[in-house]
Every structure is written in structure tokens, then in C-alpha cells.
Amino acid sequence: MEFSARLEHDRLDPERELRELVNAAAGAGAIVSFVGIVRPSGEGGAVGALVLEVHPILTQRSLDAIATQASRRFQVERVHVVHRGGTLAPGEPIVFAAAAAAHRRAAFEAADYLMDRLKTEAVFWKREDGPGGSRWIEPTDADYAAFGRWDR
């Protein structure tokens, strides 16, 4: 039921984060991880940069809250979340969300839950900058629907 949630302003290294979780969760039978990556294009066209604006207090606090709730809701030994802030280029990792558990079902569900919460509630303001201009991002209907299924 431990968690680690970190806002990262430098490049996120998913392999290093996974290694860290594996070491911290020695004895777990299952580890599930997700990596989100900046796509080369969005609804506004080609993406030159993804800008993730953060709040000096609320962003970290939202990551902590989401990771805590995942660690309590599922039979997991450890939850590990790292989320970028700042300016990212296409192909760069944005988020690493992972869970370690005795058994795989809890690990899969916790990682799935983490991403659904992060996509709707994490305190970031995202903007895609490209040759076609800038576009502010909001959670999609699909994001809200995915988040809503955890309430059932």
C-alpha cells in the first residue's frame, strides 16, 4: 500500500522508473506499467511541442492523491507514478504509471485506474504547439467515460 508520485521536469526514463519499482517491490508476483508518449500529431495537426503547465503546489498534490487512492483501492504492494511537466517533443515520455502486486489482476486494475484518474484529474494545463498554431487540451468524453466506470 505504499506509493511514490513524482513530478519530473527533466526527461523521464521509463526503464529506470520500472527498475526502481522492481527493486522497491521485491517479492511482488506481478508488475504492470504504462508509459504515455507525446504523439507526433493531434486534432490540431502536427505537434511541434506539448506544453504541460503545472501549479507549484496543486500538481504534486493531485499526483499524491491519485497514487494514494490507487494504493488503497486495490490489493497492491506499491504504486509508482512519474509525470512530466514543462515542454516536451513528440516521442518523449509524458507519464509512467505502474503498480506492483502479489497477483496480476490487481496490478492491471490499479495501473488502469491510475491512468483514468490522471487523464481527468491531475492538475496540468496542456497545450499543443505546432505549425498550425496552439491548442489547449481538455479531457475527452472518452476520458470521462473511462474515469466514470470506476464509480460503478
Add this chain to the structure above:
Amino acid sequence: MVTVTFYGRLAESIGRKTEVDIATPCTVAELRAELERAFPASGVADRRVRACVEGEIVDDSHQVPAGAAVEVLAPVSGG
């Protein structure tokens, strides 16, 4: 005078920071109304816009004293 710092698309349309000349103490609701008046096309009237004082989200009834610093947050994008 209240100092307001904006986050998200509000900072793009209004600017990162502005001084609001308003009689204090005032409520957050009154401050929001003044911002809506001063920046009518900015998106600050969106009901999902939240106010934050000293790291805490506050509701419209929250009292804002003279010289206070208030953060006004556009709807979050999520991660």
C-alpha cells in the same frame, strides 16, 4: 487591490498576472464578477474556473482581504 495570477488558457488570454482594483474585503464571487467585467472574452466566466488561495481551492464565498494574492485556474487538462 488584489493580485491575481492566472493558469492555463486564462494566462494566455489575460496575462500571467494582473492587479485588480476592487474594494476589500471582497468575496471570491465578487472578484470573479470583476474579472468577468474586465476580461469579457477571456473564458474566466467558465463555471469550471476555480480560485486558489495559499495552495487551497476556495469557493465563491471565501473572503479575500486587501493585498491578497489569488490564483485563478482554468479548467485542468488532466495529465
